[in-house]
Amino acid sequence: MVIFTRLFKRLQAAYENLVTAHPGWVLGVLALLTIAAIAGLPRFKLDASADSLTLESDTSVDYYRxxxxxxxxxxxxxxxxxSRGxxxxxxxxxxSIRRLSDELAELPGVTSVQSILDVPLLYSPKPSYSxxxxxxxxxxxxxxxxxxxRTEFLESPLYRELILSEDGQTTALLVNLDIDETGLALVRERNELRRQKSSEGLDEAQQQRLDTVSAEYxxxxTAADAQARERVSEVRAILDNYRGEAELFLGGVTMIxxxxxxxxxxxxxxxxAGIVLFIILTLALIFRQLRWVLLPLxxxxxxxxxxxxxxxxxxxxxxxxxxxxxxxxxxxxxxITIHLAVRYREFLAENQDWDKRTLALETVRFMARPCLYTALTTAAAFTSLVVSGIRPVIDFGWMMTMGVGLALVLAFLMIPAGVMLLPKRQVNHRADSSHAFTLRFSEFTERNGSLVLLVAFIAALLSAVGISxxxxxxxxxxxxxxxxxxYxxxxxxxxxxxxxxxLDIVINRAPEEAEEDFGAFGEGIEDSEYGSADEFSAEDPFAAEDPFAGGDEFGEEEDPFGDAGTDDAAEEPxxxxxxxxxxxxxxxxxHDFLEAQPEIxxxxxxxxxxxxxxxxNDGSLNDFELAVARQSLPDDINAVLVDPYLSPEINQTRISLRVMETDPNLRRVELIERIRNYAVNEVGFAEEDVQFTGMLVLYNNMLQSLFKSQILTLAAVFLGILGMFLILFRSLSLALIALLPNILAACVVLGGMGLAGIPLDMMTITIAAITVGIGVDHAIHYIYRFRAEFAKDRNYLATMHRSHASIGRAMFYTAITIIVGFSILALSKFVPSIYFGLLTALAMSAALLGSLTLLPKLLLVFKPLGPEASAEAEPEKQMEQERVAVEEQHQGC
Structure with a gap:
């Protein structure tokens, strides 16, 4: 312990000597680091790929691929x-559609374009089999x-609600894109190595291969995403040439x-840029000195x-x-910079004879511990995001953790080094009346303490209801x-x-089950004009002699199906x-059940x-007729009716459906379970044979994981912060008092979301962590100052007023900056950003009110710092004296 103490003192002395004796070197090194950072900015990339909407360890992703x-x-x-007109x-x-289709088909990466011009017509008029x-x-x-x-497009089971709108005036062109075989191979190999690493471990060669494959993927x-964005731009450029002829919209995952x-x-x-301008305006209004705009900015x-x-x-x-x-x-x-600036200016106002070095060092020494702990608690809250299992959320957690640490280091280098290089200048408190505003909170808490506790209790109850x-x-x-x-x-x-x-429903049939079912293959054939069922093999209905050898009514030739009766096994399905x-x-x-669901x-x-x-066929078909019909379908019809929905080699079929995103009653989990229950209990499929996949499933898995990993782990985050409070304050009662207002603030914003019907999503889920991380800063700074002020006279009421007039101002400045700064996001066109900004502003408002009312009231009630020095003194007279002293200290405001 002695060794660590000595090491800490040496580091402290080295730091103090560096920022006070060599401030130019500090700023010079930071300038060089900034140049190096700027050099890397051309490499900066954004990512909105499908990977950012899925779980990193979700096996459903592999199944989907x-x-x-x-x-x-x-x-x-x-x-x-x-069409227009x-x-x-x-x-x-x-x-116009043909010209548009041909132009789109010429684009790189486009394999084909399907439209109403290309799809096979089966009822216009209805043909015979031949x-x-x-x-x-x-x-x-x-x-x-x-x-x-037109009637076929509107009414046939194949094209209804697919290719033509009910009014017959809106159609769709499907622009099919190349399958990224290289990307699929790379991601498949990478995921297999990741699974092996988590289950069995990897040797050195396998680990190197994992690193190589991950980098290659x-x-x-990155290159594929750039090409996809370029393709979208080219498609839009083509569409622009047709907007005079038609109303056109572009859709698809790539476009999104x-x-x-x-x-x-x-x-x-x-x-x-907007927040930077707001910061400039805020600093100018708060400090009214150019240095205190430039240094924090x-x-x-x-x-x-x-x-x-x-x-x-x-x-x-x-x-x-x-x-x-x-x-x-x-x-x-x-x-962080505002807290340092406010404390520096307070020291300067109270000790005008101090030199620049003393002012800088005293500010740093006084603020080091509370700022360190606010950074640690904020980082702890963001670190909680890494358990989400979603790579972008994990990265966001680490980014913010690193960012908070960097912000702390920069603030404690830039501010003291900056004031050392600039001439000492007196502080004019006359223009700053913010302490008068924050004093109103302390006065309200003093006079209406019971109301504060009642409102907090009601807010807690409403929050509990909302969270549920x-x-x-x-x-x-x-x-x-x-x-x-x-949209x-x-x-x-x-x-x-x-x-x-x-949404895809994939249904498997086990080989043994399929063999049993094929035992009934000949059912219904005995009544057909083709002959008895005994003439055909259940295992291979195409191995028998040509049933049409004697001719039939379906065509003039012996085999109207062309190759239907061929002995060439390679062509047999x-x-x-x-x-x-x-x-x-x-x-x-x-299928009929799915079509009846309102969300589908x-x-x-x-x-x-x-x-x-x-x-x-003008009637039902038996099993043999179905098998022959399947073999006789031409390729272009087979590509539409069979290939997208059948994998005969593994006895698997696929039902493809599309969910109505505009349905206000859409509940993904409920919809999937409703379909599963019907498929198993009503249709008779084995539960293990029915699988769901598609973007709806992957997105739903991500949302459910967010709920479990974030909401249910908030308690662990609070326990971690409670541990930090115990180390900082060395008092369980003080730690609990500091934590309660922040728990309430987090619950208020989450409960407000529940009551307002705002769902948790990939962005709003992080608000709880942000609320905890930033909200506890107020509590740390307030209690740290409260404890220092209490040591002067051991009077809780007087200490509360002095704390509100000093650290309360810094809390007020930072909170207002955060609230208004995040409210700017309400101007975004991306709705999650709007929610994020407004809800974060609400959370910070709740945290500020809690720290300026509930927190001091709890301190007054429980007296965690010990008994007052003179409990028998006249409280009202003493408090009046304290208020006068505070006003005199900030006279002219």
Whole structure:
């Protein structure tokens, strides 16, 4: 212990000598570090990829990628097209769609463009089987009846709510994009190595491979994201040429990613600059001296530049979640510098004969411990974010932890070094009347202490009720202002074209179960004109002789299906349960249930193929007819009706549906459980055979993880801060008193969210940590000053008034700066930023009120510093004397 004490004293002496004897060297080193940071800024990157919306360890992500690759369901963009002044089926409108489609198809990375011009028509008019296999009709086929085609688009089970709006005037073009095979391979290998590392461990070679693959994937993703954003810009440039002909909106994950990066950039530039201007105005109004504007402002700007430079060199990216990092760091740094500036000016006003060195050192010595502990508690609160399991949230926690440490170091270097270089100048308190305002809080607490406790109790009860109503369900569309293209495009797709958010239901059939079901393959064939069921093999219905050898009524040739009866096994499809009446019947039952759910728009599955097959056959089909029909489908129809929904090699089928983001009653967890229960209990699927995937599942997993990892771990954060309070104050009662107002402030903001129906999301979930981290600063500074003032006369009431008139001013300055600074975010077009700004402002208001009313009242009630020196003195007379003394100290205000 002695060794540590000596080491600490030596470090303290070295620091004091450095900032007072060599302030120029300090500022010179900081200038060099700033230049190095600025050199790294061109490497700075933003990230709004899908990875930022998913859990890092979520196995559902791997499953999603597996299904994504198996069914060749690559990324895509959606263009909604609503003609202006002409009918959508007119030559003019269709010609415009064709030109637009051709231009989009020429873009790099676009594999194909599907529109109403390209999709196969099955009811315009309804063909026979032989016609279907030999001649696929589209809207551009010369003799196609466009009125019939319109009716098909509106009413057929395949295209209804998919390709044409109910009024027949809005359609969609699907711009299919290349599947990123390289990225999928890299991320698959990286995740496998990560799992092995967490379960078995890695040897040196495997660890090196993990590092290499991770770096390669990050580099590849950066390049791919840049190409995707460039592609979105090119698509928009093409669309701009057609806006005179049609109302156009662009949708799709890639477009949302590009626009979210634009929102982040806008918030960084606009609100960062806005907060800097606000800081200048605030410092000018508070201190009315140029030095006390320049020194804190320079410290704030340096903290941001150095951190952004460090992040750039480390290749850490800002995401949607960490987009407010700059604003937070500016505010936290400003709070530390204001406390130092206020204390320095107080020392100068009270000790005008002190020289600059003494003033600087006394300020540093007095503020070192409370500022250190406020930084530690703030860092502890942000560190709690690292347990979320979501990489951007984890990074945000570490960024803020590092940023808080940097802000503390910079403030204790810049402020003392700066005042050492500048000439000593007297402080004019006459223009500062803030102490009169903060004294009103102490007077109110003195006269209405019982009311303060009652209001705090009521607030606690209401907060408990509100917290019980907190939810993590929210609509992604609500993240965006109604004026943005994201919002407008999602609304059009949702309301006119069958929903936006994809959800896939994947159903497996175990091999042994499939074999049992195939035992009934011949059911229904005995009554068919093709012959008896004994003529066909259940294991391979195509291995028998050609059942059409004697001809039939379906066509003039022996085999109207072309190669249906071929002996070439390479062309025969794998037998699958999902192309039997039993399998398709189950799928149809579930499909119809899904279509009846109000939150669900378009549903696509093999059930649609079954409905169309029955319709074209003018009646039901038996298992053999289904198998033959499946083999006879031409490639372009097979690509629409079968391939996206069937993996016969593993007896797996996929139901693809889109959820209505605009539905006000959307509850993701409830919807998934409702579907699961029906599939298992009503349809009869085994529970383990029914899996859910898609962006809806991944996003929901992220939200649920946020709730569990953050709300339920707040108690651990408070316990950690309580431990720090115990070390700082060395009193359990004082530590508990300091903690209570901050617990209440955090509960007030969370309870307010619950009562107002504001859901927790990837940004608002961090407000609790911010409230705790910044809110406890007030308590630390107040109690630290209260304890110092109490030692003068051991009078609690007098100490409260003196504390409000001194440290209360610094608390008032910093709180108002934080409140107004974050309120600026209300001007953003990104709704989570708006909520973040306003809710943080509310939290800081609650923390300030708690520290200026509830905290001093608790100190007066419990007297944790021991008994007063003269309990028998006349309280009113003594308090009047204290108020007069305080007023005299700040006369002229």
């Amino acid at each position: 597996e299904i994504y690759e198996r069914y060749d369901s690559g990324d895509f963009l959606v263009v909604t097209y609503r 002409v009918d959508l089926m007119s030559d003019e409108a269709l010609s 016609e279907l296999s030999s001649n696929v009709r589209t809207l551009e086929t010369e003799d196609t009846d466009r009125d019939l085609a 990050l580099t590849h993703r 990613t590009a626009d979210m990066i634009a929102f982040i950039q806008s918030d960084l530039v606009v609100f960062g 320079t410290t704030c700007v340096l903290s941001v530049v150095l951190m952004l430079g460090l992040l750039s060199w480390l290749d850490w990216r800002l995401t949607v979640i960490s987009s407010n990092f700059v604003a937070l760091l500016l505010i936290i740094t400003l709070a 109503q907190l939810k993590v369900e929210n609509r992604f569309i609500d993240y965006f202002d109604e004026s943005t293209e994201i 407008q495009g999602m609304s059009v797709i949702d309301q006119r074209l069958g929903g936006t958010t994809p 794998v037998a699958t349960y999902w192309f039997t009446r039993a399998g398709l019947g189950q799928l149809e039952q579930l 728009g378009k549903v696509q599955s093999l059930a649609i193929t079954y409905k169309i097959a029955r319709d074209l």
